[in-house]
Amino acid sequence: MLLGKETIPKSLAGAPAAHAAFVEALRDAGFQGEIADDAATRITFATDNSIYQVLPPVVLFPRDGADIHRIVEVSVREAFAGIALTARGGGTGTNGQSLATTIVVDTSRHMNRILDVDPASGRVTVEPGVVLAQLNQRLAADGLFFPPMISTATRATLGGMIGTDACGKGSRRYGRTHDYVESLEVSLASGEALTLQSLDANAIERGVAAGDPAAQLAHELRAAVAPYRDLVTQTFPDMPRSLTGYNLRDAFDDDGSVHLQRLFTGAEGTLGLIRQATLRVIPKPTARRLAVIGYTTFEAALADARALLTTEPSAIETIDDRILALAQQDPGWHRVRHVIEGAPQARVINLVEYEEASESEVATRINGLDAALESSGRAVSDYRVDDATVAAELWAIRARSVGLLARQPGARKPIPFIEDTVVPPDQLPEYIAELRALLDGYGIEYGMFGHVDVGCLHVRPALDMTDAADAALIREITDKVVVLLKRHRGLLWGEHGKGFRGEYTRDFFGETLYSLLTTVKRRFDPHNRMNPGKIVAPDGDPMRIDRIDAVPLRGEHDRQIDPAQRDRWSKAIDCNGNGVCFDWDARQAICPSYKITRDRIHSPKGRAGLVREWLRQGAADANETAVAATCTPRRRRAAVPTDFSHAVYDAMQGCLACKACATQCPVHVDIPDQRSRFLEVYHRRYRRPLRDRLAGALEHLAPVAAELAPLVNAWLASRPGRALTHRLGFADLPAFYRDHGLRRARRAGVRVLDGTSAACLPGEVRQRVVFITPDAFTTYFDPSVLPALCRLLEALALTPVILSYKPSGKALHVHGFRRAFAKLAQAHAWRLEAIAASRRPIVGIDPSTALMYGDEYPRSVAGDIWSRPQLLSTWLATLSLPQRRSALSQRQFRLILHCTERTANPAAADEWREIFERVGLSLDVVETGCCGMAGIYGHQSEHLAHSRGLYDMAWRDAVEAVPAQNLLATGYSCRSQIARQSDRRAAHPVEVLAAHLSANDEHENTKGVARDPEIISTART
Ligand SMILES: Cc1cc2nc3c(=O)[nH]c(=O)nc-3n(C[C@H](O)[C@H](O)[C@H](O)COP(=O)(O)OP(=O)(O)OC[C@H]3O[C@@H](n4cnc5c(N)ncnc54)[C@H](O)[C@@H]3O)c2cc1C
Ligand code: SF4
């Protein structure tokens, strides 16, 4: 199927009518999954990590294998002859593997169950939507693992890996996915459900006689391939790299056996749909050691691979200077900087890893490494990593290389199209030298990294795909690289599969084998209904294969956005679809709304894609002034139901504003920032809910509500109060304290001053002053924390001074009241500047508020504002702290970090651990995902179930595994969620530190569960 350059519709209505009947028939057939043809879903599934954007008409989300088979069965009915299907897993393809104008079948949402693990036989059975890291985490309990280790392990699915015959780090030793596929349950375009597995000659013979369709298939294909066995062996390169497009070399043995499952592995969904897979898994190596070898040039690192290979490492991976420079902004950099910065002369590194069954075997390899390095003499540094965390972080940086490159400033961004070329390793230095010369000839920048041990290097030239001249280079450069590769006996698709690069198949395999591939396709899918346009067509017509420059490019869509808007919304524009934000692991901060919904619309990538489409439609339809003229802010959304803005609004409403995507996403997509901007524009057109106004005003109302706390709390708890709360859209609201933090601190003699008087403190006081910026949440809802911090400072012989309370504007920003926020931020910023003149520290308590001063404030205020409160852990870690013994020294405290703190300050866990250790306390820090509260999110009625679901997913076990009095949490939201969901009160770490270092042996809050039971009862739902 040729995609052609269809005109991109101005507005995206539902699916084309042709598909409506199919969808209806599917429902009638008992399809249990979801069917989506709305604009938001279609846009979200129109992209992957590639340069393409292809709009599917409908996306299906089957619940199980039976649902997949229903889809195929209905599609073979005569009435649906025009219906084609494309499977999709994690959608991390780099060349449009799962992009199509056909119906898309997504397995990632529901089909992610590990069905069986049998350690004795080393077999597992999975649904195709299981994520690689999910499987490996489950297998670790039995000391096993699934070896093909790809960089997208956190979100790529087994179905997708089988689709591309994926492999990665360690492939020299462990091979590719097809080496581990034992059998596949598949549905073919004919409507047949088959089990594909290895059949020896006898089994084939018996099966044919018994009329078994799989044996018949094996028999026919073996006969078709037999005459060309020699040609296949000569033509298919003998490299441990991918070879998508029907693995003729490994599917047929000389003894007549046929491995049909290997033909399917690498078929990119063009032969049928996988419903279930049984895989071979192997014991995890028990001994492992990583060496980081430094070089002054990339060429030296490549050339050294030959010497390093003689030591039999499990992997050698090269990272160039550009990526190492970008990695310095990576969240994990602080853990590895000593390795890289310890050898400043090394600009490029080889990561060399040894994995063996015993330490002594690893030691033997390492001895060999010493000798190899000495004889080659190219390395300028050699660091042996002893700490497994550091080794894991170095590998994580390597895995994030693609994302890091995307952070490169400027309109030209590194893009995939020749990103996974492979040549025999002995050809690599010469090939890379010629490739560099080619790219340098175009004046194009690029970063390089990858699997030097197997000759597969990742190269992403930087192009501006919104510039037609740059986009035209895709064809020109690819053609030249293909010539270069053929000269070096290499392949264009070394690792990531072909996708829309199928037109080059003939160049590499020649006419005869091309026609043999066609035979395979014809036998499985004679009417070209499985991912058509990829690999080969059943009739062999090369014109039916999509050409790299005939498929709609994402850049063409983005080009329609006004350049000024592109600049203004650059974070959404820069999302390159690498999918880090689909991380399946509940312990990772990114992205709670995706984890709990499994709906890609509710991910940073989904939201960024919708913003891009919204901008494109806005640019095409009308500018803001025109919109303002036809709409008033009193308008309800029902008045203009077709406005695409509503789809963006709905996607943004699910965001918890946890800000994990502002740091964990490799391009720092920062959805809360985009959301705030979007809401401002949206509510210029459509009326704001009263709930948003109340939330925005909360920080302003808090002091007054606290004064009237008994009244306000009683009313909130009353029947009419609860009814109104619910009508406004709140599930519940926390109780206020009349005896709030500021009042308690004042009572204890702490100064509370405004900015001017604080700056004029007498000299002798000023020398020991520490300024505290009180936030609304800790002050008015959790009143013991602020006084505890003051006690702690006094115990350290410092003088706490609390700045008079001012709303921070956090809620205003979240809800898009940007003008009001900017005004507030400006006033705060001036006050902080004045106070900073005293050169004394300023600290904030609640991490999510304190971090705002360094993030949202500088973007909203005029001039360069440098003064901002420090996070408590960062500041406390700089002090010299006294060792002390108290009753608390016996306890093992457990701290759970606020997810915003954890992601914005990756050193936070180490800082708190160190602080506790230095004062003589034991602390174990749990770094997990979002607690599900996230400010106002958990209080909103429509989010209540998701809020609880997130808590169950990532927090409940960690919280309830320790005695309540040992439980600590840095975030106010987290503490209130713990109270609500687990009925216990967690203390802030400063409460424990204050109790430990001040005269009291026990701080009041560690004696029992909740000291303020009214908070728990009011907040409980
Ligand atoms: C940053 C980055 C790094 C990468 N690193 C590596 C790497 O180290 N090694 C590597 O091999 N790849 C790598 N890739 C490419 C990509 O991650 C792999 O190709 C991966 O196997 C795709 O898995 P997925 O679940 O995202 O599948 P998708 O991209 O969704 O699909 C891949 C193919 O499989 C087919 N498919 C999916 N499910 C089924 C099914 N149920 N039945 C039939 N066909 C199906 C699809 O139709 C499609 O053709 C990388 C990509 C990125 C963005
Ligand atoms: S939002 Fe970030 S992490 Fe997610 S796909 Fe886009 S660039 Fe990748």
Ligand code: SF4
């Ligand atoms: S802020 Fe959090 S919830 Fe929102 S998109 Fe980013 S990671 Fe997801």
